[in-house]
Amino acid sequence: NIRKMASLPNEEEEILQTRIVSPKEVSDHWQDWIPAVKSEVDSLLYDKQAFKEIGPEELSQLRQEAEKAGRGIEFIPSKLVFTRKPGPDGGRKKMRWGACGNLEPKKEDEDNFSSGADAASLRILVWCSALFQWSASVLDVRTAFLNAKMVLSEDEDVILVKPPWLLTEKAYLRKDVYYLPEKAIYGLRRSPKLWGITRDETISSLEIQGEYNGKNMDFHFEALQSEPNLWRLVNSNDDEDTTTYAMLMTYVDDIMLASSPNLLNIIQEKLRTTWSTSTPEMVGETPVRFLGVEISKKWCDQLQREVWMVTQQSYTTDMVQKETDLKAKKIPISRDQSQMEPSMEAPTTEMIRAAQKAVGEVLWLTTRARPDIMFTVARMGSSVTKAPEAVLKASIQLKGYLKATSNEGLIFKVGENEHPVLTVFTDASFAPDSKESHGSFIVMLGATPIFWRSGRQGFVTLSTAEAELTEIVEGMIAGESIFVILAELFPKISKLVKTDSMSAQAILANEGGNWRTRHLRLRCSFARQSILAGEWSTQHVAGEYMLADIGTKPLSSVRFEFLKKLMGMGSLPMKSEEKVEVEEKLEEKEKFEVEEKERKKEKSEVKSRTAVRPTKMANFWPKLHKYFG
Secondary structure (H helix, E strand, O other): OHHHHHHOOOOOOOEOOOEEEOHHHHHHOHHHHHHHHHHHHHHHHHHOOOEEEEOHHHHHHHHHHHHHOOOOEEEEOEEEEEEEEOEOOOOEEEEEEEEOHHHOOOOOOOOOOOOOOOHHHHHHHHHHHHHHOOEEEEEEEOOHHHHOEOOOOOOOOEEEEOOOHHHHHOOOOOOOOEEEEOEOOOOOOOHHHHHHHHHHHHHHOOOEEEEEOOEEEEEEEEEOOOOOOEEEEEEOOOOOOOOOOEEEEEEOOEEEEEEOHHHHHHHHHHHHHHOOEOOOEEOOOOOEEEOOEEEEEEEEOOOOEEEEEEEOHHHHHHHHOOOOOOOOOOOOOOHHHHOOOOOOOOOOHHHHHHHHHHHHHHHHHHOOOOHHHHHHHHHHHOOOOOOHHHHHHHHHHHHHHHHHOOOOEEEEOOOOOOOOEEEEEEEEEOOOOOOOOEEEEEEEEOOEEEEEEEEEOOOOOOOHHHHHHHHHHHHHHHHHHHHHHHHOOOOOOEEEEEEOOHHHHHHHHOOOOOHHHHHHHHHOHHHHHHHHOOOOEEEEOOHHHOHHHHHOOOOOHHHHHHHHHHOOEEOOOOHHHHHHHHHHHHHHHHHHHHHHHHHHHHHHHHHHHHHHHHHHHHHHHHHHHHHHO
16 A cells, blocks of 8 residues: 555656546545536536436436337446646646446447557658658547537437436535436447547548648548548649648547648648647657657758657656666566576466566557567567566566666658658567467568567468568568558559568579478468569568567667667657756766865865874874883
8 A cells, every 4th residue: 555655646746647546536635626527517518518417307208208219218327537637746637527338238230330540550640741841730629529419229228327426425416417418428339439420521521721832722631541540631623633732640539630831730720610629739859649659850960851759758757667676778688588487386366467467568668669679578478377477577677678768769760752662571580489480570661660560470380481481471461551551642662571581582482392392382372472463572681680680589789779770769869858968967067076076175184184193193202201211
């Protein structure tokens, strides 16, 4: 309990990540939370009119109408979620009032699927922004779900939501009043889909007029067929014009825009007049958050262009701060730790859960902006149940590495008029422990990783060539998933797969061969067909420059840093960071000067005391001699 209390935020502490606050804590500090409670309740009942209050008389009438129509009434509890949003002074307090949708009756043919933006698509958007040197901003639609109407079929029961117990206990709401949802309130299973339909219909119907290169033009948004959450702004008056004038990405109620400064302002104003949104946050040297990452950009004197960057510094810092006495490390995992040797004793349930938690924390990082830790996370994830103790030890090593590299991420250095080249690096470690081989691929767009994977292959391979060939096929499939998005944005994209296995490359390129490789030709028929058709090219690369090597085995710190830089990972010092660095150096200098003065002073005092001692002793001996004769 003491440890738990110590981890709770102070009122004056800066919040780096959104934190959930318990209802008990809110109840104990009720007066501090009243503004947040009032804002949410007023928004639902009056501003958005998402709830209709049903008193005792209205409830009796509603029962009669439902009985006549052969329908029932379902009473669903509601829940309050209290959070502190990132910010100084303990963060911004916020309350969300939603229904317990898990208690809503489920129909057999129910379809509530609602897609979300993919991290690889976001990296493509950032790459395009760096290529075209666009401006970008992030905004969110306030109470987004409440912009969609509640939809019930004729045979469905009427839904009534009970008031939250905390608000009735504090006499903020009446106990005898129920609430009829008239909008897609939070918590109901159908709400995300209803909002997604409303959002997409609204965006596709936007008519945008603006000036581009001195011409007044009409534009509209089109969703990509390969990624419906990624939109491109196109010319409404010329179907042959394939230019992408802007890009927009949606993730539930968050929206990211990227375009030229003039068009960006026009699009922002259009969205803000359509919905109630937050103030747009411009992407600059100060990072903005979107889709779980922090996006920033900075002018590069060497390239004479803006360089973009994607990191997860706040999440990483927040995670490693929870560990006490954590030492910085140069590598995420050592060779011995990668063995994941199980202990002699059977693992306990508590240890397995702790290992699952440790993997879950870092899994979020490796899927967003940290391909450098994918091998470590893959080894940890595959050993959660059989060697949880080893997983927890590896977790400490990994967090030590993340502590030392919390500000690192993906750097998007894109040259002017750069032609998009899709390069897939593939590598495999053949049967490292006499089981399935460990494979890895990295899909690069230019000099930036866009998609990556590290993990066990799906079956046991019989040779190194087969393991490498299997990973080549996996890498090409991954490359195709990125290519279909790029094909809707660019007229021509080159595709190249690189391997350090000459035998695997020979099987792909040559028609002949002996009976030992016959089954491999059947397995890689997709890759062979794509290469022979000219859609893909293959190239042998020396093992020293094989980027996917970072995802197949533990490496030394020198080799690890070399591959990281080679695949476009690092850090961009922001102005604020430079200022802090200068201030720290000045403080160190002043501290050194003060300590040096103290040392000199202490040294002079010792010298003076030493100099006085012989004089005293010189006077002492004659007196002693005289006394004793």
